[in-house]
Amino acid sequence: MRIYEAADYRGMSRRAANIISAHVILKPACVLGLATGRTPVGAYQQLIEWYRKGDLSFRETRAVNLDEYRGLGPGHPQSYRFFMQEQLFSHIDIRPENTFIPDGLAPDADAECRRYNEVIRTLGGIDLQLLGIGRNGHIGFNEPGRAFELETHLVDLSASTRAANARFFPDGAEIPGQAFTMGIKSIMQARRILVAVSGAEKAEIVMRAFTGPVVPGVPCSILQLHPDVTLVGDRAALAALRKTGARICG
Numbered sequence: 001m002r003i004y005e006a007a008d009y010r011g012m013s014r015r016a017a018n019i020i021s022a023h024v025i026l027k028p029a030c031v032l033g034l035a036t037g038r039t040p041v042g043a044y045q046q047l048i049e050w051y052r053k054g055d056l057s058f059r060e061t062r063a064v065n066l067d068e069y070r071g072l073g074p075g076h077p078q079s080y081r082f083f084m085q086e087q088l089f090s091h092i093d094i095r096p097e098n099t100f101i102p103d104g105l106a107p108d109a110d111a112e113c114r115r116y117n118e119v120i121r122t123l124g125g126i127d128l129q130l131l132g133i134g135r136n137g138h139i140g141f142n143e144p145g146r147a148f149e150l151e152t153h154l155v156d157l158s159a160s161t162r163a164a165n166a167r168f169f170p171d172g173a174e175i176p177g178q179a180f181t182m183g184i185k186s187i188m189q190a191r192r193i194l195v196a197v198s199g200a201e202k203a204e205i206v207m208r209a210f211t212g213p214v215v216p217g218v219p220c221s222i223l224q225l226h227p228d229v230t231l232v233g234d235r236a237a238l239a240a241l242r243k244t245g246a247r248i249c250g
Ligand code: GLP
Pocket: 035, 036, 037, 038, 039, 040, 066, 067, 131, 132, 133, 134, 135, 138, 139, 140, 141, 161, 165
């Protein structure tokens, strides 16, 4: 695993965007696995800037997102489809038909999971999967549990995840209790993984993820078993990991 430390969120975002852009430049038709949450927003802004300058094109690129709330459609401001349109897709030249996110309104959850697995397979798998880490160690919406769930599935969101994500919803709004998410196998089959972390509130889980035991109770700990992981973080998020003696590049 490579670990890169930046002084702050801006530097971390720039480093993450650099790695994503390198993939797009070297393989324009690459399959990017994308994430939501606050962490990747700075990287998306940087990619948009490079696209506007003419340094980057996503004309051939395919994007497949990790997850979506069940019950929220693409027009809902808190849906992940809406988020991705706002934060990235509508500002770059990616073709709409090349962007994939689970359908939060799909009436048959099992059929939607099967469909999404097929989407990933048909794309030929994911070249680079971008991941954030939830405070309880979730990746995508793979919540702590007793087993690593393998492919796309419907999850009941934990109280702590719903509380953490309440910041994206207006006061008093109902936060969905379920979500579709790629499974651990779908994520682990990505050829490369880029984990982005920022802020002191992630320091402890980052340390546990990469130095603790690999257990379903800490879903992100499975990343220790992936052969090609790059972790980019700001100083605050990497502070506890650094104390364990992990080798960190500047
Ligand atoms: C959500 C997403 C995750 C994301 C997490 C962390 O729960 N489903 O994919 O990693 O939030 O969000 P943030 O980056 O805002 O800390």
